[in-house]
Amino acid sequence: MNREWVVGTVETKDRILDAAERLFAEQGFDATSLRAITGEASVNVAAVNYHFGSKDALIEAVLARRLEPMNSERLRLLDECERGRDDDPPSIEEILRCFFEPALRMHSDPDSGSARFIQIFGRTFTEPGDRLRELFVSQFRVVARRFKAALGRSVPDLSKQELSWRMHFMIGAMAHTMSNAEGLRLLDEGRPSRKDVDEEVALLVRFAAAGLRAPATAGIAGRV
Amino acid sequence: MNREWVVGTVETKDRILDAAERLFAEQGFDATSLRAITGEASVNVAAVNYHFGSKDALIEAVLARRLEPMNSERLRLLDECERGRDDDPPSIEEILRCFFEPALRMHSDPDSGSARFIQIFGRTFTEPGDRLRELFVSQFRVVARRFKAALGRSVPDLSKQELSWRMHFMIGAMAHTMSNAEGLRLLDEGRPSRKDVDEEVALLVRFAAAGLRAPATAGIAGRV
DNA sequence: GTCTATACCACGATAGAC
DNA sequence: GTCTATCGTGGTATAGAC
Numbered sequence: 001m002n003r004e005w006v007v008g009t010v011e012t013k014d015r016i017l018d019a020a021e022r023l024f025a026e027q028g029f030d031a032t033s034l035r036a037i038t039g040e041a042s043v044n045v046a047a048v049n050y051h052f053g054s055k056d057a058l059i060e061a062v063l064a065r066r067l068e069p070m071n072s073e074r075l076r077l078l079d080e081c082e083r084g085r086d087d088d089p090p091s092i093e094e095i096l097r098c099f100f101e102p103a104l105r106m107h108s109d110p111d112s113g114s115a116r117f118i119q120i121f122g123r124t125f126t127e128p129g130d131r132l133r134e135l136f137v138s139q140f141r142v143v144a145r146r147f148k149a150a151l152g153r154s155v156p157d158l159s160k161q162e163l164s165w166r167m168h169f170m171i172g173a174m175a176h177t178m179s180n181a182e183g184l185r186l187l188d189e190g191r192p193s194r195k196d197v198d199e200e201v202a203l204l205v206r207f208a209a210a211g212l213r214a215p216a217t218a219g220i221a222g223r224v
Numbered sequence: 225m226n227r228e229w230v231v232g233t234v235e236t237k238d239r240i241l242d243a244a245e246r247l248f249a250e251q252g253f254d255a256t257s258l259r260a261i262t263g264e265a266s267v268n269v270a271a272v273n274y275h276f277g278s279k280d281a282l283i284e285a286v287l288a289r290r291l292e293p294m295n296s297e298r299l300r301l302l303d304e305c306e307r308g309r310d311d312d313p314p315s316i317e318e319i320l321r322c323f324f325e326p327a328l329r330m331h332s333d334p335d336s337g338s339a340r341f342i343q344i345f346g347r348t349f350t351e352p353g354d355r356l357r358e359l360f361v362s363q364f365r366v367v368a369r370r371f372k373a374a375l376g377r378s379v380p381d382l383s384k385q386e387l388s389w390r391m392h393f394m395i396g397a398m399a400h401t402m403s404n405a406e407g408l409r410l411l412d413e414g415r416p417s418r419k420d421v422d423e424e425v426a427l428l429v430r431f432a433a434a435g436l437r438a439p440a441t442a443g444i445a446g447r448v
Numbered sequence: 449g450t451c452t453a454t455a456c457c458a459c460g461a462t463a464g465a466c
Numbered sequence: 467g468t469c470t471a472t473c474g475t476g477g478t479a480t481a482g483a484c
Binding site for chain 1: 449450451452453454
């Protein structure tokens with residue numbers, strides 16, 4: 001029954017990850033020192049470098065732990081949406097909901113540290129520091145390909161290139177919403193206006209779907 | 225004719241600003257040390273703290289130097305657009321062009337360091353570290369108010385609150401485009417697709433205008 | 449293999465001499 | 467205004483305990 005031989009090692013990595021995620025979300029990456037993390041996790045400073053190699057690698061590990069389930073959920077929802085509807089493809093709105101919802105949902109997820117974590121996710125999506133970019137690209141590539149194919153079927157008049165641009169814009173709208181929720185106050189003249197996740201998704205879907213459906217831009221459409 | 229008594233001090237501040245902007249754009253804020261900046265500018269390390277007070281204050285100064293002309297240009301273009309057209313207000317597309325163009329234009333501006341600077345601007349818009357947020361808010365408030373009023377006239381059916389959300393989304397699309405230009409490659413499967421500024425503005429305007437024109441979201445419109 | 453103690457160097461900031 | 471000296475803190479590398 002005594003499992004200390006394995007608890008000792010497994011728990012150390014996870015305790016570091018948990019403490020790091022919490023502190024990163026609260027203070028940001030650079031403001032959080034390894035000594036603060038290891039102090040919080042009750043391990044030695046050097047444990048981070050032993051288990052992860054560097055602070056950057058620890059950041060990657062923290063992000064990857066949340067990224068993978070989120071992207072899996074996106075693919076699962078899209079699969080569920082498309083199943084057995086070859087001649088009746090899902091609407092743009094349905095597709096976008098599959099894309100936005102898993103990301104925005106993490107906001108209000110009470111379990112674990114994902115609530116606040118969504119902030120640092122949004123930041124990192126927009127400011128990938130060299131090595132972090134690789135992580136996002138590798139984790140996101142398959143998701144991007146699937147959703148681009150699904151959307152392309154729903155917006156057949158758009159060139160592949162302009163579709164890429166519009167997905168780029170819509171991802172920016174999403175990332176900005178996730179990372180900069182308070183920014184709305186700036187536009188709203190001080191009145192708080194944050195809604196629950198479902199309303200947030202609905203607003204974002206409405207905006208992005210209309211943007212995707214816009215007629216092709218003159219001079220771009222022909223350049224496929 | 226000897227101006228060394230003034231050249232000595234004025235040039236120091238500017239040399240620091242120029243060197244800092246260049247290095248910040250290349251490596252990011254945290255990866256750039258004050259020693260690197262002052263070495264590049266051929267001044268003493270302590271000169272930064274003397275002239276600016278802290279590294280954070282230097283970052284603010286670098287950003288403010290570019291932010292102010294950009295926002296002024298936005299307001300100038302909008303004024304020019306609205307002049308003497310009280311009964312024929314500018315279209316959404318015209319308004320958005322006034323908003324996006326000055327920002328995206330900095331990309332290709334050959335003069336000074338604004339070319340690469342746009343990257344750190346995009347980053348900072350999305351990840352404002354406490355003190356930086358204040359700078360953006362104060363610099364951006366008047367711009368946001370003017371453009372919100374102009375857009376509100378063109379989309380009268382939208383509640384003020386949903387208009388705020390949609391401006392939030394459109395700003396996210398812009399910021400993401402500025403800071404994460406390479407991200408398109410991810411969506412485009414490796415094919416480079418960057419266009420010149422005018423085409424970029426056209427694409428962004430097309431997307432955002434359609435998003436702004438979308439019918440109000442059910443359940444939100446009534447909550448003004 | 450895991451983990452700790454500790455030393456190392458670069459960083460941002462400050463005080464005080466000039 | 468500018469410089470040197472110095473402080474506290476940061477990330478990291480290593481040696482060795484278990």
